[in-house]
Amino acid sequence: MGFRGIGFLLQCYLMLAAAMYFDLGEQEEKCIIEEIPEDTLVTGYFLLEPWDIKTFSHSPHFGVSVTIRDPNHEVLMSKRYGKFGKFTFTAHASGQHYLCFQTNSTRFSVFAGERLKLHLDVQMGEHSIDPSADRTKDNMERLENSLRHLVQQMVYITRQQEYQREKEEVFRHISENTNSKVLWWAVVQTSVLLSVGFWQMKRLKDFFIAKKLV
Secondary structure (H helix, E strand, O other): OOHHHHHHHHHHHHHOOOOEEEEEOOOOEEEEEEEEOOOOEEEEEEEEEEOOHHHHHHOOOOOEEEEEEOOOOOEEEEEEEOOEEEEEEEOOOOEEEEEEEEEOOOHHHHHHOOOEEEEEEEEEOOOOOOOHHHHOOOHHHHHHHHHHHHHHHHHHHHHHHHHHHHHHHHHHHHHHHHHHHHHHHHHHHHHHHHHHHHHHHHHHHHHHHHOOOO
């Protein structure tokens, strides 16, 4: 592995320090669900490794297949990667997106006889700042890049708020429909009970009249 690969690997370790991880078996696919607003850029960093890191060198061609599906289960992205990498996509519709990962080889699993561990960090919105801004001596250019980054963050927050308002409106509509149905069901139950009560009273009255008890 070259210096660039080692540097990228170390960068992945630093970025994935607080991220999630889960196990992957032989040809096993696992998916996570993310609520993503419309027109939101999503960036994912992943790192695949076995529990015994010494055996990982025996499978240089081992990697991960990443498949992204939108709320309608249509494929937005499907690509094969190596042991570590980065994927990006833009959500075209608000809702639950499915991020699925699958090992693309069985060689390592057969050789080592153990499961793999996939580290994953998913970031929403534009989080990167132009690295050249840190090396420039022009404070105005650095400030401009910082402001651009803040504007992108504000746009992402605005989209999140709009998405939450849409979900709240849908939930309120469902709650109102449910309350209306519950009210009508209570009215129907009361009407049935009253009808049965009046019918029983009438039959009882007719019975007493027939027996000349009243």
